[in-house]
Every structure is written in structure tokens, then in C-alpha cells.
Amino acid sequence: MIDDFQVSPQQSQDWLVKVEGARKKYCRDLRRSLWYGMQDVLGALTLRRQETNMLREFEFWAIDDVSFELRRGDSLGLLGRNGAGKSTLIKMISGQRSLSAGSITTRGRIVALTELGLGFNLALTGRENAYVNAAVHGYSREAFDRIIEQIIDFSGIREFIDSAVQTYSTGMKARLGFSVATHLNPDILVVDEVLAVGDLEFRRKCVKHILKYVKNGGSIILVAHDPYLVQSLCNRCIVLDHGRLIFDGSGIDGVQFHFEIGRSRAFDRLSETIEGADSSLGDAVAEAEAEEARDLASLPVIENTSLEGLTPEVPVAVDDIQVVSMDGGPIITGKTAKLLMHYRALVPSDITWGFSICTSDLQTTITSCVKGLEGDATHIEPGKGVLTAVLPDFPVQPGVYAARGGIGEAGSLTAVSIKGYGDAPHYFTVVPGETTRTANYKVMNSDLVSIPVDWKS
Amino acid sequence: MATLSELPVLVHTPEMQLRNPVQLFVGLVTDLIRSRHVAWEMLKRDLKSQYRTSVLGILIPLLPALTTAAWAVLFRDAHIINVGAVNMPYPFFVLCGMMLWAAFLESIDAPIQGVQSEQTLLSKADIPAEAITVARLGQVLVNFAVKTILIVIAAIGYHVHISWTIFLAPVGLLLIVMLGASIGLIVAPLNLLYMDIAKAVPVITTFWFFTTPIIFTSPSKGLAGIIMNRLNPITPLLTSTRELAFGNGLSMPGMLEITSVLTICLFVLALLFHRIAMPIVIDRANA
Secondary structure (H helix, E strand, O other), rough: OOOOOOOOOOOOEEEEEEEEEEEEEOOOOHHHHHHHHHHHHHHHHHHHOOOOOOOOOEEEEEEEEEEEEEEEEEEEEEEOOOOOOHHHHHHHHHHHHOOOEEEEEEOHHHHEOOOOOOOOOOOOEEHHHHHHHHHOOOOOOOHHHHHHHHHHHOOOOHHHHOHHHHHHOOOHHHHHHHHHHOOOOOOEEEEEOOHHHOOOHHHHHHHHHHHHHOOOOOEEEEEOOOOOHHHHHOOOEEEOOOHHHEEEHHHHHHHHHHHHHHHHHHHHHHHHOOOOOOHHOHHHHHHHHHHHHHHHHHOOOOOOOOOOOOOOOOEEEEEEEEEEEEEEEOOOOOOEEEEEEEOOOOOOOOEEEEEEEOOOOOOOEEEEEOOOOOOOOEEOOOOOHHHHEOOOOOHHHHHHHHEEEEEEEEEOOOOEEEEOOOOEEEEEEEEEEOOOOHHHHHHHHOEEOOOOOOOOO | OOOHHHHEEEEEOOHHHHHHHHHHHHHHHHHHOOHHHHHHHHHHHHHHHHHOOOOOOHHHHHHHHHHHHHHHHHHHOOOOOOOOOOOOHHHHHHHHHHHHHHHHHHHHHHHHHHHHOOOHHHHHHOHHHHHHHHHHHHHHHHHHHHHHHHHHHHHHHHHOOOOOOHHHHHHHHHHHHHHHHHHHHHHHHHHHHHHOOOOHHHHHHHHHHOOOOOOOOOOOOOHHHHHHHOOHHHHHHHHHHHHHOOOOOOOOOHHHHHHHHHHHHHHHHHHHHHHHHHHHHHHHOOO
């Protein structure tokens, strides 16, 4: 396992990849893109340089001022949403794409596993194709002769190695391609999404092989959509968002940061729908959400301080529900939190009250808690007040959740005022405590709660 | 593990390559040498694939030459076409001309088709685009070699005069291939952007065919003569190669010299253009 250590993103002497201010433009519109290509070719011939920091119509920055270093022995995880620019950055480092500005310097041989079976021809046998594949990655025949048998053993398809690749299944082709690529021992190995090939057994073999490679001093850049791999393989991590570098630190911190971004995005989206976001969101899904929220929000949410709206039939109203931490900071999983229900009452009442905590989509109730059903009613006086419930060692896992609840009449056990069922619930975020692999593991499995475990072995 | 200083260093910047033409040229040569193993492996792969997946073998490439020769002989004998005075057995005049013309067309196509079908390779591996053209041109030469063996055997069998200069004929062939490849190298990157550019090539080469002395000798007077003898660069190359194999001396040595020099220059320029244009185009092409 890689041990993480204090990472300082400063200059160091033993770097293998140095990216400085790298930028790359892409064009959204196909026809325009092809035309710009023509213009660029002519520009290259006439040495007329296009203004590098200017964007032509329909162009955008796929990579925007990215700088970082890969040191010898590092395994660097590259995280980011789809379209953040991960594959583009990788291709720029391997020399497959040009830069619009900045510079990228590499030391050593780079093998980029961005596609398996590069150079394969279906009419040739597996063995012959392996030689072509090795040549494509820059390896001579003599060098490859020494390792071909190892590769065939690793792939597990020795009995088919001298048959035409046309007869191979997709899995066999992938195994062959991957076996060749992982035995090439470059100085820098760039892996992009290809570890997701093969069956579970083969995948485990591949991960073990890569770990051995790193242990022997190799350096890796891993583009992962499975954060679990980043956590187990990488000692460093960078996160991209819309082409910009927004995080550069240790592997575990990077994974946690990636989740945090995801959480805050989900929270922002929800907050927008509560505020009655208009259709400038554009997204069809957001449209539907916004419409639903508008319908819900059109129901009265009593906010004022007077006792207006209360009647002898409905003498109590819930104004607001809040879930907060004990010290006013963020709600940390495992630490005690409290739930507050703000109410107004017209007359002294004996009430039952309760709340439920659900997932942010309101589809799953994590827990519902109620007081007063066993004769243990709460007495409230007229006026405004706050009902408090302390939630010791709040076991809800990091994420965005919804709280809703209400007040009922103790005598008849019927609800008098509820909040969050017909109108917007209270959304709150739970953040993780310490950053550990275990904590990240729980988040990766979409745990809702954490239960106490006494590990006997 | 190698020490840091021993590792090869690569710097990628958006600098225009043409700013330093010497460096550009040196880079071209270095890359061609560096990629010779890949080009060789690709050549072997393509030849194996070609011959393993074909049943008619060499017959198909020879068919245009054979049928055109047969047609020309028939129509000349029937006095429908007037082919001029030919200084070698006419069937072989046509056959030789057709085969050299076929090599020319294949050389134009080699970079265009090569770059088109290897787009994935170009966009995902660190291979210079020139290497693909070199591999494809190798294939053109090998296929031509197979055809010539058959023709030479037939020539011996029919007691056709084979000039002792036949061993110089490959030089002529090489020049023809270079001329064709130059055109292909220039069209190839543009074709990746706009895929109809390559479709203009057959239109132009069809007209070009009729202004080249393949089935007839070139007229010495008139506009036709000027076009054929002075403006058409293929004429001296094709005619001379044919004469070197089956003729008696060269009929246009002066034009041959000039055209050879121009062809070599054009080939180098075309390679440099290809080298500059391909990375720009691969970014945006359809791979």
C-alpha cells in the first residue's frame, strides 16, 4: 500500500512531468472547428500566430491554466467530473494533443494506456499483434522478445495466442492488450479508464501488477472514475473542474475533496429549487425540479412573528425546523447534533412532536422519531418557542439530507401542523470527521448511517 | 532505474514549428529514424493482412494493366486509335506504362488512406504521421515488385528486348513514387478535416492520365505536345523508367534531370508540410 506523506506542491528536483500554465482550446461547433483547423494550418505555414489567450466564436478552454508536477515514484490520481478535462490533460502530457499555451516537460518514456490493442489488425495472430502493439509503444523487437512469454502467461490466453485476433472475444482482446501494455515498464505509466476491463479476477491481477510497478519505483498518472482505485493506488491527487485545477494534495484528501464537491453541488441545486429558481437553469431535469418546488413553495410557509393564522382549531403552527451542530459549526458525522423546531402557539397545549430524516430526494426515510405517543406529552405555553431534541453521536453519514416533522395533539394523537410534507423540507449537510480511508469507503458505498461495531477479530 | 539525467526529455509548447526551419527538418529526420521500427512492423502487418485475406492475390492489381493493354492493342490494330511510333513491342509499352501509372496513383493514395485509417493510432499513440506514410509506401513498392517479377518473366518468355539499364529503372520508380507521395502528403491532413477533398483526386488523375504518354507516345508539336512534354512532370519520369527497362536509351534526359531535382525538393517540402499540419488536424479530426 502507498503511504501518504506531506505533499508540498512546490518545485522539486526529481520531477518527471512538469506542467506549467497549460491551456487548451476546443471548439464546440463541428463545422466551425474544422474551419479553424484549416485556418490554423494556414497560420502555421505563414507564421501568423493567433492570439493565444483569445477565444474565437464557439471556442472554450478545455484546460485552463493547469500547473503541477509528477515526481519520480509518485502515483498521481486525476479526478473530476465528466468533461472536466481529465482525458485532454492526459493526452497533452503524452504528446498526443498540442497545447494552446504554457508548457509541458517530460523526462523518460511514457506509455499511455488510453486504448488497448493499438495497432491491432484482426487478420494477424495474437502473438504477431503483440509485436505490433509493442512497436507502437516504442519498443524494439529484441527488447520485446525478452518479455513476450511473460506477457502471454499473464494474459491467460496462451492456447489462442497463435490464432487470428479476429476469432478473439472482446475480453480476450482486452487481456492481450493490457498484458502487453503493463509489461512495457516505462518511466511513466498513464492509465485512463482501462482498468475497468476484464472479469473481477483479471482486474485484481492488473491492480496487483500496477502496485508492483509502483513499488519498484515506477510513476503513474491514473485517471479514475472509481475513486476507490485512487484511494488505494495513489499517494497524490489532483482534481479538475471545467479545465481548472482545484485541488492538489494527498490521495485520500483528494478523494474526500471530490466527494465534498459533489455534495455541495447537490446542496446548491436543492437550494436553488427551494428559492423557486426560474427556467434560466436550462437543464430539463432542473426545470422539472423547479416546477415541483414552485408548486410546493406556493403553499403558505408562515414566517412572520405574530400569531396570525392560528385558530382555536389549529392553535399551533410549526414555523421552521433546523438541524444544527452543538457548537454552531458544520454538522459532523458521529458528533452530537440537535434538531430545533420553531413553533407558535395560541393557547397552552399538550403536544406530541416528532421529525423524520430522509435522503435529499425524499424517497428514503432514514429514521423517524416521535415523542408523546406513550403518554409522555410535551407541554407548551402560548407564544413563540423552540422544541429541542439532542441527537447524540449523530450517526448519519456525510451527505445532503432533508428533515421534516410536525406537532400533534397529545389527546387525539392527530397532527396539527406539519412542515416539509406539503412544502419545502429543511435541507442540511453532514460533513465527514477525520479523513481516513475507512470514512471514504463508507461514502463510496453510499452509506446512510454508521452503526457501532465491536471488531472481535 | 536510470538516473534522472539519462532520461530522454521532451518539451511540448505551442511554438510554431516553422519559426525554426532547421530544427523542423532535423526533427523530421530524427523522427523518421526513430520510428523506423514501427513503420517496419506496420508494413509487415499490412502485407500479412493483405495476403492472408485475399484469394485472387496478385490478379486484381494486374487486371487494369492487362485489360488496358489488351484494349489498346486491339484498337491500334484496328486503326481506331493512333498511338504514334513506339520503340518497343507495343503490348509491353502499354503494360509498363500502366504499371508505373498505377504505382503513381497508389503513392498519392498511400498517405491519404493511411492517415485516414490510422486516425485512432495517430490520436492515441506517440507516432509521427510520416511513419504511417513510409509504411504504406513500402507496401506500394512491395506490391510493385511482385508485379514486375511477373512482367519480367513474361518479357523473357516473349523474347522482348530487356535493356541492360533495367537495374536503373528502380530509381525512376522511386522518383515516381516520391512525386505521388508529395501530392498525397499535402492532401492527407486537409482530407481529415474535409473528407471530400480526397474525392477530387481521382477526377484530376483521370484527366492527368490522358495527358501522359502511357498508351501513346507524346506528340512533338502543338499544345498537346507542350502540355505533355513540358508541363507534365510525370512524363519524363514515366517515359525514362520505361525506356530504362525495355527501351534503347533515354529520349528526354534534360527534362528528366530537372524533374528529378524538383521532385526531390517537392517531396521534402511535402513531408515538412505534413509534419506541421498533422498535429493541428488530429486535434480536430473525427477520431
